[in-house]
Amino acid sequence: MGILTLTLAVLPTAAYAGGKDRNGVEGQANGSSNGQNVAAEVRVSGVQTTVNGGSGGGKTRSLTPSDSNWTPPACWYEPVISPKELKETIETLEKDKPIFGMGGFGQMFAGLYKLIYQTDKYDDYNMAKQGKGMFWGAVINPARKDDPEAMSCDRLPFWVDDNKTPDVPLAVSPKILAEYAYDELPIPSTDFxxxxxxxxxxxxxxxxxxxxxxxxxxxxxxxxxxxxxxxxxxxxxxxxxxxxxxxxxxxxxxxxxxxxxxxxxxxxxxxxxxxxxxxxxxxxxxxxxxxxxxxxxxxxxxxxxxxxxxxxxxxxxxxxxxxxxxxxxxxxxxxxxx
Structure with missing residues (x-):
């Protein structure tokens, strides 16, 4: 993955700098440079889970699916950043301030971001719609972060009105949520x-x-x-x-x-x-x-x-x-x- 693609993919995670994942862990995106490539790890999703049945105590255990070719989704698109947060993030890049350890090239891409979100596809980052929707971006399933498919969600953040579901492949859906919950089932140990x-x-x-x-x-x-x-x-x-x-x-x-x-x-x-x-x-x-x-x-x-x-x-x-x-x-x- 090149620097340009990765930078665009990591961009929306700035809104989650203070968020928490399903285990209550603070959200983060870790970056490290290696030549012309940058590796990043995005771990935060806004999905909330509630356990509705007891497991007899003990920690959650992962089931082994009977279909060896099936796994819960490794990544998907969901609401990640508001117009205000997106604008602030791009302005930070424009000032060439380091974000998640990736400093030194923010200004190179700030102009491209502004072109896309300020004048080209959107009017001033959709600020007029603040509170009426969110920009959707890629998130990685924490349980599948080592799956190569976790990096397959590489679409730029896009606008979606509140309570609407976009017709986009891998946009979060009821089935994706159901598959995500598969990993969260509180399965008891097989004691007898x-x-x-x-x-x-x-x-x-x-x-x-x-x-x-x-x-x-x-x-x-x-x-x-x-x-x-x-x-x-x-x-x-x-x-x-x-x-x-x-x-x-x-x-x-x-x-x-x-x-x-x-x-x-x-x-x-x-x-x-x-x-x-x-x-x-x-x-x-x-x-x-x-x-x-x-x-x-x-x-x-x-x-x-x-x-x-x-x-x-x-x-x-x-x-x-x-x-x-x-x-x-x-x-x-x-x-x-x-």
Whole structure:
């Protein structure tokens, strides 16, 4: 990316010098020069998120989409700067004052900026419309800042009246907000109980279960000021998949897919009265883990993802998974006849 293109792309971020991202971190644009190129990192978006469902505590965990070719958007266009802020930013460049460490060439481009925003496409930076709209510019999804696609939004800031959505590729939309919220879903860790607890025994069934309401629907609403746009993305747990870490095991049920019960629990707790029953969720190891020391028992919860928006649009997003691997020792107990 050349200096000219980058400077134009970074221009609107000046309005966000005092803004905060979704984690409450002050917004910034970092620049460093290398020969004739400048690298910049723009991290601020005005999207606001609200969690509508509990996750059982703990930090937010990212889901792995079932479609490996799909990811939430890396960048998009949204309201970023007012006429007054744009004018002040260009005037700062005109005085050749450093902005985000990029000093020394502001005057070179100030004339071009003034031509575009003061006399060519707009009348005095649209100052007459102050408070009635915003200039839209590129923002980068903080969770995808290392994605090469994050630099694909290279259009100059353009004017949009309040509560209007421009017909521009990658302009923020309900679906983009829904996809953004995908990364914000408060997914709980895949924790479960086992019986026996600790070492397992060959040919003795291992019961696996999770408490009531451990896995229940959670949702996040993403909204954006000046647009009247919002979208709610909901994750609903579907099943727990067991992978014993060895072919020498039987699964219960045979598919290894334990459904999520209506109350949010999985399986059923073990009790002595059930010792002759097969567990509704579990497995039976057929060989001791003597050679490997342990078997990697993996438990993965599948979440169905759907969304709806303030415009009535909605639909499904790729199913997501989050798993946990536990090292399990399996022993063999031999009876001695006397």
């Amino acid at each position: 109980s086992m019986s026996p607890d600790g070492k397992q025994t060959v040919n003795l069934s291992t019961w696996i279960w999770a408490d009531k309401a451990r896995f229940k629907p959670v949702s996040v609403t993403a909204s954006l000021p000046h647009t009247n746009l919002s979208a709610t993305t909901t994750a609903t747990p579907v099943s727990l998949k067991l992978e014993p870490g060895t072919g020498e095991a039987n699964l219960h049920p045979a598919s290894g897919e334990c459904p999520i019960n209506a109350d949010g629990s999985i399986g059923s707790p073990y009790a002595d009265a059930k010792k002759n029953d097969s567990p509704p969720c579990g497995l039976t190891y057929l060989r001791a883990s003597t050679k490997s020391g342990t078997y990697p028992l993996k438990a993965t919860v599948t979440w169905k993802i759907s969304w709806k928006s303030s415009t009535g649009e909605g639909g499904d997003l790729p199913t997501g998974t989050y798993g946990k691997t536990t090292a399990v020792t399996v022993q063999e107990i031999q009876a001695v006849n006397r």
